[in-house]
Amino acid sequence: MRTQVVIVGAGPAGLLLGRLLEQRGIETLILERRSAEYVLGRIRAGVLEHGTRGLLNAAGVGARMEQEGLPHDGVALCFDGEQHRFDFHDLVGREVMVYGQTEVTRDLMDARAASGAATVYEAEDVAPRDFDGDRPRVSYRKDGVTHEVACDFIAGCDGFHGVCRQSPPASAVSSFERVYPFGWLGVLVDQPPVSPELIYANHARGFALCSMRSPTRSRYYLQCDAGTNVNTWSDERFWDELRRRLPSAAADALRTGPSLEKSIAPLRSFVAEPLRFGRLFLAGDAAHIVPPTGAKGLNLAVSDVAYLAEAFGEYYAERSEAGIDAYSARALRRVWKAERFSWWMTTMLHRFPEASAFDRRMQRAEFDYLSGSRAASQAMAENYTGLPM
Ligand code: APR
Ligand code: PHB
Numbered sequence: 001m002r003t004q005v006v007i008v009g010a011g012p013a014g015l016l017l018g019r020l021l022e023q024r025g026i027e028t029l030i031l032e033r034r035s036a037e038y039v040l041g042r043i044r045a046g047v048l049e050h051g052t053r054g055l056l057n058a059a060g061v062g063a064r065m066e067q068e069g070l071p072h073d074g075v076a077l078c079f080d081g082e083q084h085r086f087d088f089h090d091l092v093g094r095e096v097m098v099y100g101q102t103e104v105t106r107d108l109m110d111a112r113a114a115s116g117a118a119t120v121y122e123a124e125d126v127a128p129r130d131f132d133g134d135r136p137r138v139s140y141r142k143d144g145v146t147h148e149v150a151c152d153f154i155a156g157c158d159g160f161h162g163v164c165r166q167s168p169p170a171s172a173v174s175s176f177e178r179v180y181p182f183g184w185l186g187v188l189v190d191q192p193p194v195s196p197e198l199i200y201a202n203h204a205r206g207f208a209l210c211s212m213r214s215p216t217r218s219r220y221y222l223q224c225d226a227g228t229n230v231n232t233w234s235d236e237r238f239w240d241e242l243r244r245r246l247p248s249a250a251a252d253a254l255r256t257g258p259s260l261e262k263s264i265a266p267l268r269s270f271v272a273e274p275l276r277f278g279r280l281f282l283a284g285d286a287a288h289i290v291p292p293t294g295a296k297g298l299n300l301a302v303s304d305v306a307y308l309a310e311a312f313g314e315y316y317a318e319r320s321e322a323g324i325d326a327y328s329a330r331a332l333r334r335v336w337k338a339e340r341f342s343w344w345m346t347t348m349l350h351r352f353p354e355a356s357a358f359d360r361r362m363q364r365a366e367f368d369y370l371s372g373s374r375a376a377s378q379a380m381a382e383n384y385t386g387l388p389m
Helices: 011-024 036-040 052-058 062-069 089-092 101-115 235-243 248-253 299-316 322-349 357-372 373-383
Strands: 005-008 026-032 070-072 075-077 080-086 097-098 118-120 126-128 137-142 145-150 153-156 174-189 198-202 206-214 219-227 259-275 280-282
Touching: 005 011, 005 126, 005 259, 011 026, 011 101, 011 299, 036 101, 052 062, 052 097, 052 299, 062 101, 070 118, 075 357, 080 089, 080 357, 080 373, 089 373, 097 206, 153 299, 174 206, 174 235, 198 322, 206 235, 219 235, 235 248, 235 259, 259 322, 280 322, 299 322, 322 357, 322 373, 357 373
Parallel strands: 005 026, 005 153, 026 118, 075 198, 153 280
Antiparallel strands: 070 097, 075 080, 126 137, 137 145, 174 219, 174 259, 198 206, 206 219
16 A cells, blocks of 8 residues: 555544645545544543644634633642732733643544545554655554555654654664653542632642533642552542642632542653654654643644644645754754743642752742743743744
8 A cells, every 4th residue: 555644643643643734635544553432532631722722723623622612811820828820811912722632632533534534543563664765664454464555754643652753773762851750640520610710739738730621520630649559549538638739719619529530640751852763753742741730742742743744745745855854853942842841830830759948949939930020920821822833
């Protein structure tokens, strides 16, 4: 078989790349290891930057987002019970859209199914080959039969644990990593959110986050020790601990219930360089991971594939390699800025086991400066709502 671009992975990065290339008349084949139901079953974050919202609309997959999503023009940060609101409209004239990543993925899957573009779910042993030459190909097994696809380019959108970043020689890939000494215990509940906007709280007992998926479904997170066993956290214990870490008004307003989903996510910052190996390109979690504190994971995957689609578009329309040659450096410039913001939010808002009394004072001073300075608040709002693509 032959196609122009083989995309490995049907997460938001792979599906959106497929959509953007389709709009440019470029043929793609998506190979996904799991079933579509499994991919849609993952509970992921849901804060879309200004630019991400615009791109999903331009890709023709934003209608349900605009109908069901919740535009937010502010966010609250708390320190030891003292709350400060950042008014995005006033500070930077923009807003974010609260709309679950699962819903974004569903909208992209539906659009792809409707267009009839080729997707193979439950594709096993996907293996990118010969991408250091000009005749790359990808082999995979489906229902016990081995297939091979010839193509011009391979897009590795297969996440952190995927095969694509493992495919170039190890010496060709540089990795930069910070693993944080704690995780996030998340709970999904069918109760109205405690607040119309997100609340990020730094408390002596640890970090807490109040988020939502809709006016009737909420998502809450607690900082927990790395290696915590989720079974040691009953719903009751979770709600008790959350109340302790929230400002009193929010604690009193909190509506609890049985958890629909409860899981623990480790926190890490990770970047692989470069993002191109001949005719193999990496995008999204295959290339980088951010701690969720800045809500940048999905938004970075979106900017990566926006740049990659532009580059492939230029190649097929003008036979120009300028875009594909510039892709890695261009995407990494935005990735590192988002890594910086996510690391900064994580460092300011979490309780570090090894922190000294001086470190704690530094966190406090960071919060006081941030909430007391318009310039600092604008910088925070600019990063949170999304740096230019
Ligand atoms: N072969 C085929 N598919 C694979 C393989 C493989 N060897 N390995 C992984 N995959 C698939 C996974 O099953 C998954 O559906 O690649 C997809 C990668 O999707 P994501 O992990 O969602 O990554 P990405 O599309 O880059 O989206 C990044 O996801 O984790 C969040 O916070 C992150 O929001 C960010 C977003
Ligand atoms: C979420 O809604 O799951 C969420 C929101 C903001 C974050 C992280 C997660 O920073």
